[in-house]
Amino acid sequence: MSEAASSPAAARCPFPHGAAAAAASACPVSAGAAAFDPFSDGYQQDPPDYVRWAREQEPVFYSPQLGYWVVTRYDDIKAIFRDNLTFSPSIALEKITPTGPEANAVLASYGYAMNRTLVNEDEPAHMPRRRVLMEPFTPEHLKHHEPMVRRLAREYVDRFIDDGRADLVDQLLWEVPLTVALHFLGVPEEDMAMLRRYSIAHTVNTWGRPKPEEQVEVAHAVGHFWQFAGKVLDRMREHPDGPGWMQYGIRQQKLHPDVVTDSYLHSMMMAGIVAAHETTANASANAIKLLLQHPRAWRELCDDPGLIPNAVEECLRHNGSIAAWRRLATKDVQIGGIDIPAGSKLLIVTSSANHDERHFADADLFDIRRDNASDQLTFGYGAHQCMGKNLARMEMQIFLEELTRRLPHLRLAAQDFTYVPNTSFRGPEHLWVEWDPARNPERTNRALLDARAPVRIGEPSxxxxxxxxxxxxxxxxxxxxxxxxxxxxxxxxxxxxxxxxxxxxxxxxxxxxxxxxxxxxxxxxxxxxxxxxxxxxxxxxxxxxxxxxxxxxxxxxxxxxNHFRLDETCRRALFIAGGIGITPVSAMARRARELGIDYELHYSGRSRASMALVDALRALHGERLHLYVSDEGARNDFAALRVDERTRVYACGPARMLDALQAQSGAWPDDALRVEHFAASAGTLDPAHEHAFEVELKDSGLVLNVAADQTVLDALRRANIDVQSDCEEGLCGSCEVRVLGGDVDHRDVVLTRAERDANTRMMTCCSRAKGKRLVLEL
The missing domain is CATH 2.40.30.10 (Translation factors)
Incomplete structure (x- = not known):
């Protein structure tokens, strides 16, 4: 600790560093924490691996070199995002390396006055502004940008398709997202090379560690960027009815002048170019690099473009463009059992959270079919989640579609990957790839140029x-x-x-x-x-x-x-099957036998000839198998079943059988019966028999109106809130969310009676509110 103690940053260490303290070994900063350096090559190359030791052994630690508390686990980081009052985003854009007086004087000479933006402002200012400016980011509005993104991607690939070698960063992945960002914001397409230099300068200025001799050069670039943003904004004010998010903001300013201010618009003009451009460029480069490092995954995308949306989520999880965010503790608080004093600065390493084994099974495995990949925290979470996430998803999907379709034989060239040193934004500065132009499939099949894979705007289904x-x-x-x-x-x-x-x-x-x-x-x-x-x-x-x-x-x-799981801790189980319902029940009975659970298997059918698996079941279960054949006059008497507190009943079969069991289960202990349905009971909404209600999203700070002809899931999608879904019939359980308040009108066939009574979960595709309001943990 002596070297760290002698550095300027060590003076901010909250632990004693005097001679007496050293003699008493009072400073609890570990060797790993003392050595932590987010500007090192190890962190730049692979942040999750660099902090693996912390994620496993010391998930919250103080870094004397940085002067920040560092948080590395998924649950802790998500809790920080969820509570934006205790953990203020106000330092998110603060210079992590303070600049010297000469550089500050340069910035002042340009009138640089960067203000709060949606990224780093506190309540009560943040949420009213976010609500007013959100509409252009919703899926229904973003879909209008898809043709433009496709056109640009094709045009840029056309330029190098026959070359056999390209730097995808220089020749595709930087300029296309920049052009898309300019279109989205409403900025004219000009001075692209200058904008690129400005964007890098802004990143280094905010999240990097420029040397003293570099700070003045960076300050000039940032100053030019600030003045350029102001000039473009002035031109936009002359034509506020034009397309683009900034023009939308100017129009909203007329309606909400206290919410959308002049200083805010100038700051967002500059910050928006970086946010909409650089993170997408980096994320796309990281994704293509990762996929080409896993040739089997690349081939699967070439064979099945329908996998691309989830592959994008897994790339964002495994190797996203945001390594970390920053927060400020506004009061004394505990994180992961560690006391954090008010005023502490936090570096929350989201890339580490995305590799936390406690949330992502086999987290280091790159799996494009991972079913919870979209739980990744690269976009943040809650009230400050990235508004542009779905624009980035769209661009990444279209890049992957274009390259897998036109260059399925693409491969990485030999190279060393370098990154602009900073704590937060990361992507390779260059991405060299190679291929054999003679094998380009479009040379023999021009029709593939007209193929289009559907883009999923929002969280992948x-x-x-x-x-x-x-x-x-x-x-x-x-x-x-x-x-x-x-x-x-x-x-x-x-x-x-x-x-x-x-x-x-x-x-x-x-x-x-x-x-x-x-x-x-x-x-x-x-x-x-x-x-x-x-x-x-x-x-x-x-x-x-x-x-x-x-x-x-x-x-x-x-x-x-699986939403029909066997409770392997139960002491006794009754398995009841009717007809083809024997299929899941047979596997459950097999498992009960392996575990030594006391069980019985009751199987009903119309005739012996129509009953599947009978011989195998008899051989495996012997006297525990009870057959009821209607043609032979045998029927299962559910009233005779002995069900006590230690018994679980698992049933699958025709609706008439399940209805009879449900009626009988009223006399059984709560939650004894678990059923698997062949079909959902939820039908098409009839607005004449429904009522509208409100849904409060506790973590996002939003209140949504759900119309009588609208599902909760639809309302969430329109508000840009990620919720996975599949069947959308109340059958699969994919769209489950936690309920914090209000009474739910349950219409799914997934939850048990006890789970419905608990009123803590609901399926957003079909279930509704009994009253006027629900509060959800979203």
Whole structure:
């Protein structure tokens, strides 16, 4: 600690550093904390790995070199984002390295007076301004920019498509986001090279550590940038009806002059160019670099562009463009059990949070099908979450679509990656790639230039997480039932699954998707097995599988996902199946047997010939299996079932059977019955029988109106709030959110009776408010 103690930053250390203190070993700063340097090459190259030791051993520590408390774990950082009163964003744009008097004099000579912006202002000023200026960032408005982004991406790729080698940063990923940013803001396209230099200078000025001799040069560039922003803003005022976010802000100023002020507009003009441009350019470069370092993932995107939206989220999680943000503690507070005094500065390493094993399983693994990739904190969270996140997502998706379609044989060239040293924004300064122009597919297939993958504006749907499988076998299992064995095309292991899980199969080319429970052995990672009943009134799924599918066919599926889990700590279990409902129940009974749980399996069917898996079940479960065959006059008497406090009942089957069980369960202990439905009960909203209500988003500081003909999920999307979804029928559980207040009118088939009574969770795709208001943890 002696070297750190002698530095100027060490004077800010909140721990004693005198001779007596050193003798008593009073300073608790560890060796790792003392050595922490976010300007080092280790941090620049891989921030999550650089602070791995902290994430695992000392998740909150004080850095004497930086004069900041450093926070590294997901839950702690999300809690900081959630509470923007205790943790003020006011220092987010503060110079992390104070400039000297000469540089300050240069800035003053340009009239530099950068004010608060949406990034770094406190309440009560921030949220009214955010509400007034948010509309251009909503998905319905952003979609109008998609043709322009596509056109630019194609034009820039056209320039180097036949060269065989390119620096994607210089030749695509810097200029296109800059042009998009200018269009979005309403800035004329001119002086692009100058704007690029200004943007880098602004980054170094705010988040970097320029040497004393560099500070004056940087200050001149920042000053020029400030004056340029003011001149452009003056021209915009002459034509306030033009397109662009800044013109929108000028029009809003007339309506809300106390909220949208002159000084604010000037600051946002400058900050907006950096925010809308540089972070997207860096994120795109990081994503392409990461994907080319994982050739299998790149090939999968080339084969299936539908994976691109979730791949973007995983790239933002694994190697995003924002390494860290900063906050100021406004009062004494605890973070992760560590006492933080009022006035402390915090460096919250969001890139480390995105690699926290406590939230992301196998967090260092790059998995473009990761089902919670969009939990990444690269965009922040809560009231100060990045407003431009969906514009960045759109651009990244279009870049990946263009490159995977036109240059599927792209590869990284040998190179050393360098980064502009700073604490927060990161992306390679250059990204050299190579390919063989003779293999460009458009040379023989010009039609692919007209192909378009749908852009997902907003958080990716679970629909995007499909994976290819081959039909290895199709066997007749029972009357009207076939059993399919599905394997990975390359023979690789498939994801592990737990009993009760299901997969979604894409049936045919019409976009039809149907859910089927897994019924094989969860220990068999080489294959998924499903059993499919031909429904007499099939909506197309089961009929297609029975009539059109053949061994060797290639399918797309999503999952596995599970909202029908076995409680492996229960002491006794009753498994009740009707017809094809035996599929998830069979896997659950197998697991109960392995765990030594006391269990019974009750299986009902119309006839023995129509009942699947009977021989295998009898061999595995013996006397624990009870069959009820209607044709033979046997029916299950639910009233005779013995259900006590230690018993869990798991049921899947026809609606009539489940309704009878629900009626009987009124006499059972709360939460004893868990059911899996074949179909959702939520239908199309009928505005004549619904009422409008409000939804307060506690973490975001917003209050939304949900109309009588609108779902909560729709209202959230329109407000630019990320919530994942899939079936949108109340069946899959993807869109679940936490409820903090208000009574929920539950319409899903996912939650148990006890979970509904607790009123702490809801499915936003179908459930509504009983009263006039709900409060959600979003």
């Amino acid at each position: 679970a629909h995007a997480l499909s994976r290819p499988v081959l039909v290895e076998r199709i066997d007749a299992e029972a009357e009207g039932i076939v059993r399919l064995r599905l394997v990975a095309p390359d023979g690789a292991a498939l994801p592990r699954w737990a009993p009760g899980a299901h997969v979604d199969i894409e049936c045919g080319d019409g976009g039809l998707s149907r859910q089927y429970s897994l019924c094989g052995d969860p220990a068999d990672t080489r294959a998924f097995e499903i059993a499919v009943l031909r429904e007499p009134h099939s909506r197309g799924g089961s009929a297609w599988i029975h009539d059109a599918l053949r061994p060797g066919a290639r399918l797309k599926l999503r999952g596995p996902r």
